[in-house]
Amino acid sequence: LYGLGSHLRKTWPTAVTIPQHFAKHGYRTESLGKVYHIGHGNKGDPESFSVPHFKEKVIEYVDPASKPEDGLTREEAMFQNQPSPPGGMNKLPRGAAFESPDVEDDAYADGRVAAETVKRLQAAKQREEPFFIVAGFARPHLPFSAPKKYWDLYDPKKFKLAENSDLPEGSPKVAQKRGGEIRNYFPVPDKNDPAQITKELARKLIHGYYASTSYVDAQIGRVTDALERLNLADDTIVILWGDHGFHLGDLGIWTKHTNYEQANRIPILISAPGVTQANSSTRQLAESVDIFPTLAELAGLPAPAGPQPIDGVSLVPVLKNPAERVRDHAFHAYPKRKMGRAIRTERFRLVEWKQPGAPRKSAEIELYDYREDPLETKNIAMGKPAEVKRLRAILDRYPEAVGRNGKPVKKTKSDKVN
Template structure:
């Protein structure tokens, strides 16, 4: 579809656009961000800038990632494909080894909309042996740190820590021999002393250049700006810690595994144990002081990244770009803060999978609106393509997402009756989330259905997931498994099969 044929569609969607080009796109990606935001009803959060962003668009109250870990979730976003359709399940999964001809969201916008595509900060996951996907963008990626400390005492005198090595692809075969960095620090520092401040500054600079190009020749931009906090370590300037009274922050209400949950679904330790002073033994208890400090660090880090997002949105307004730019605020997955006795992510439970999702679509989505339409990360790609008047994504990778455009126009419209996500452990857990229930089926891909272990949770009766109800409610299990059976069988976990050479 050529540019001229796009213009009638554009006029229908955004009558305020410049007639020479489709809308710009600004993706704001935030690592490990759960809906612990004022706009989502968290009264303890200090997030005025994201709250104002949400007031300009539609808030999705039941949005879910497709896999609760960084690299696969970002593949889900950029491909419109679920992990079960691509087998890109791991932090070290390499997109082009599995799908060499995949067309990512920025590539789609460049090809069909003429967008200049740019990435700043954490967009694709880089680290754990992964190098991201440079070919997705028109210009080289602006990379900054994920793991960053200012105080040498946080790294045992400036040593390379385990997580720093993982995220910079250093000494990957020696990780356990390296020291642990601290889980938090709160120095008297400026915003740009940490990476997210520098990412905000670079994004503002890129927006200025994009505004000039838009004025000179009509070139639209597609900018993905990725922020790393509140990902561990919780390192943020002291001023953001001081915004919160730790005694008033929420503490976990239920810290046991759900009664009757299968062993494969459970988690202790993991990522959190890579940081000092967290106990390294999976069965070790956290002191009340440690739990409070970690939760304080998460809220402080969220307030810090909120301020950086505010700088970006202020620039969008100052440059006169707001009315012709689609904006998405997206958390790559949720985060456990001690609920069920779990910290970080890597589960199929609610806190790891529910995410904030806000879409600003001037002239389409009513400012300050919200919806209970279940949404998935994979829906963002087809939604933005529809809003921009571009062809729907068609691969060659499998495209599992659906456009949320009808919902943006009418919050009561429905385009799906459940959300789907997964997590791989010794078995693969495939899950569906309806407005009331979550069902998880744990089995090896390709194995018979009767080999599966099942979890069922009722969020009206038990929002804290205290008990697996699968054996008590067989009729509900049968109904939800029938919905799950509508999905194709998951691709197996493991490396891609090597292609046989032709004789």
């Protein structure tokens, strides 16, 4: 499942997801908003939930000037699973990268998702059965559409632009990125326009990201306030997590789709009454797959057992004692014209780029030292062969990717910069 068009039930028809695991043990499971990334060929997974999904928009505008009067923008079409027009999605018009109308929170999808989630909590309070609710919020995903009051929280003159806007010295071409998703939005130069993002525009985009983050923070607050108001907070586990990080001009990159730090470092916040301590944190490396066994243990359920592989480990020992350690590295992967598989330790990140199944010697390697070079300015793989060998040995524990339906991955002729 390495692409948005990969369908869970075609790859693992009998897979047991987190909500299915909870449903099997008596929980009512519900989903709202951006869950399972519906769009870009993905239809979601209705089998995971007890009731129909509460669908909302991901790409949304209130200001009429932000999109064409008729038809869909590129990103709207992709998130609505519309067929590609002749010539491809790039033939469709672009929408705005940001807008800041003076509107109420519920003018946008995240506000409506928060409001509906509160209603679901109120209903859950009246029922006897335990509940498992997944509320998916879109912001701060592009476009940075957020009410004006959240933009007004910040003085754009105080935003600092990225300290390093150059690609890492010695990085392989396949690892690099220029343009991409950000160019689906105006006034960013379009994909065929060689113009770069100006400092003025970069500052506006950063402002939009911060405004969008504050907006979604307020919506999450509405949900957690409801838990308190309904006297559910003392008996409810809350996990807040994101599916990826976000480049804001560092390395000259915007959005995600890389194996660098800013795209792969995500928030994972866990509140478990009687287990976690307020205002505590840990330097424990973790992966999103750890959430499944962690939630199961916190809820007193049996550990998940598949039938699909369960790669995560429970973080409960760390939640009880932030100094505990349950793993010494994290694995992540991002596929481009080669598969990029990575190992992140507290100090280093190694990325191996090669076609799945190809000989080891065909790989292109990146190595970054975050103690000495936190901004990833230089690939030091050539200068540290012993560290590369050690981390590749860890990487070898993880199976390589196979193609969809178990077929070998197709090889490509070249590696181009995205």
